[in-house]
Amino acid sequence: MGNNDTFLERAFSLYKAHSIKDMENTLQLVRNIIPPLSSTKHKGQDGRIGVVGGCQEYTGAPYFAAISALKVGADLSHVFCASAAAPVIKAYSPELIVHPVLDSPGAVHEVEKWLPRLHALVVGPGLGRDDALLDSVKGILEASKARDIPVVIDADGLWLVAQQPALIQGYRKAVLTPNHMEFSRLYDAVFRGPVDSDDRHGSVLRLSQALGNVTVVQKGEHDILSDGQQVLVCSQEGSSRRCGGQGDLLSGSLGVLVHWALLTGPEKTNGSSPLLVAAFGACSLTRQCNHQAFQKHGRSTTTSDMIAEVGTAFSKLFET
Ligand SMILES: NC(=O)C1=CN([C@@H]2O[C@H](COP(=O)(O)OP(=O)(O)OC[C@H]3O[C@@H](n4cnc5c(N)ncnc54)[C@H](OP(=O)(O)O)[C@@H]3O)[C@@H](O)[C@H]2O)[C@@H](O)CC1
Numbered sequence: 561m562g563n564n565d566t567f568l569e570r571a572f573s574l575y576k577a578h579s580i581k582d583m584e585n586t587l588q589l590v591r592n593i594i595p596p597l598s599s600t601k602h603k604g605q606d607g608r609i610g611v612v613g614g615c616q617e618y619t620g621a622p623y624f625a626a627i628s629a630l631k632v633g634a635d636l637s638h639v640f641c642a643s644a645a646a647p648v649i650k651a652y653s654p655e656l657i658v659h660p661v662l663d664s665p666g667a668v669h670e671v672e673k674w675l676p677r678l679h680a681l682v683v684g685p686g687l688g689r690d691d692a693l694l695d696s697v698k699g700i701l702e703a704s705k706a707r708d709i710p711v712v713i714d715a716d717g718l719w720l721v722a723q724q725p726a727l728i729q730g731y732r733k734a735v736l737t738p739n740h741m742e743f744s745r746l747y748d749a750v751f752r753g754p755v756d757s758d759d760r761h762g763s764v765l766r767l768s769q770a771l772g773n774v775t776v777v778q779k780g781e782h783d784i785l786s787d788g789q790q791v792l793v794c795s796q797e798g799s800s801r802r803c804g805g806q807g808d809l810l811s812g813s814l815g816v817l818v819h820w821a822l823l824t825g826p827e828k829t830n831g832s833s834p835l836l837v838a839a840f841g842a843c844s845l846t847r848q849c850n851h852q853a854f855q856k857h858g859r860s861t862t863t864s865d866m867i868a869e870v871g872t873a874f875s876k877l878f879e880t
């Protein structure tokens with residue numbers, strides 16, 4: 561090996577050691593936002609989460625998001641979906657509360673009734689792109705903002721936001737969780753030009769700033785997260801298995817973590833934004849679930865296998 565190679569190798573391992581140390585410091589902040597289990601709490605205190613999504617075509621995505629919220633530690637998990645999706649989702653799980661309201665004329669009112677009892681909403685998994693449904697979701701987002709309810713926006717919820725960025729502009733309790741395509745779409749909608757693929761950090765930072773400091777989580781080989789001030793990178797080891805539904809696990813988990821983080825407040829997150837810390841927690845957890853499931857199932861790993869790992873992955877990362 562030449563001198564140059566040795567130099568590069570050392571520089572790389574120093575960089576790696578540095579980023580592992582950064583990750584460990586941020587994981588410690590995630591640990592600070594997790595509420596202790598206590599016999600004095602009543603059902604609901606650790607989180608009542610709503611998922612808005614689920615249509616005729618997609619029933620798996622809202623299920624994955626809602627069950628993940630429960631497995632992470634929420635007490636109650638609701639799904640607000642189109643009527644055709646409801647019996648299917650109910651049949652997957654007796655643990656979810658399912659409201660077949662999204663395609664009814666009074667959809668916004670039907671969801672609004674529940675808002676006072678919900679701590680966070682996850683908007684978009686399996687929603688589809690039907691205009692009437694998206695129009696109702698627009699009303700639900702406006703009602704949530706008016707009540708200051710935190711919202712995680714994912715999947716087709718991001719499609720809606722790309723059509724109308726004003727919907728979440730400046731709403732500091734919003735977290736967006738785009739995948740590669742969804743990020744490009746949002747970026748193009750806001751900046752009227754393509755993403756600079758050589759500067760992922762800068763792109764995520766700029767998008768967050770342009771949207772008025774909403775938290776943005778760009779998922780990928782490494783997850784890049786920003787609140788418009790800080791940029792974090794989550795490189796928790798996952799696997800090379802990319803089955804559909806992993807993003808739904810992430811957004812459902814994030815619904816609960818966002819609620820916990822806002823309850824705790826910035827004193828315990830060392831000045832970092834609580835939402836950014838929550839997002840880092842959800843990314844690390846999803847990737848750890850993927851890693852553990854892959855160890856057992858290899859190429860046949862599916863999102864259901866990952867959900868079965870939530871409990872042990874959570875303890876390993878956050879309760880050690
Ligand atoms: N079981 C269920 O019910 C599930 C339902 N789901 C629901 O499906 C709905 C649509 O969601 P979505 O993610 O398919 O969205 P969309 O914007 O059409 O992008 C997809 C296209 O983007 C591309 N692409 C992706 N990654 C890329 C990359 N790194 N680099 C480059 N390209 C990349 C790729 O394009 P291709 O390779 O096909 O050309 C891919 O086809 C939504 O409601 C969601 O919640 C899912 O949650 C899964 C489980």
Ligand SMILES: Nc1ncnc2c1ncn2[C@@H]1O[C@H](COP(=O)(O)OP(=O)(O)OP(=O)(O)O)[C@@H](O)[C@H]1O
Nearest residue numbers: 739779780781783798804805806807808810846847
């Ligand atoms: N190349 C990769 N290597 C490791 N992890 C990845 C990679 N790409 C994505 N992930 C992880 O997979 C999870 C889901 O990201 P992904 O980009 O697949 O979302 P998605 O397309 O919205 O998924 P879904 O199928 O649920 O809609 C995230 O935790 C992300 O960190």
Ligand SMILES: [Mg+2]
Nearest residue numbers: 715739807808
């Ligand atoms: Mg997705």
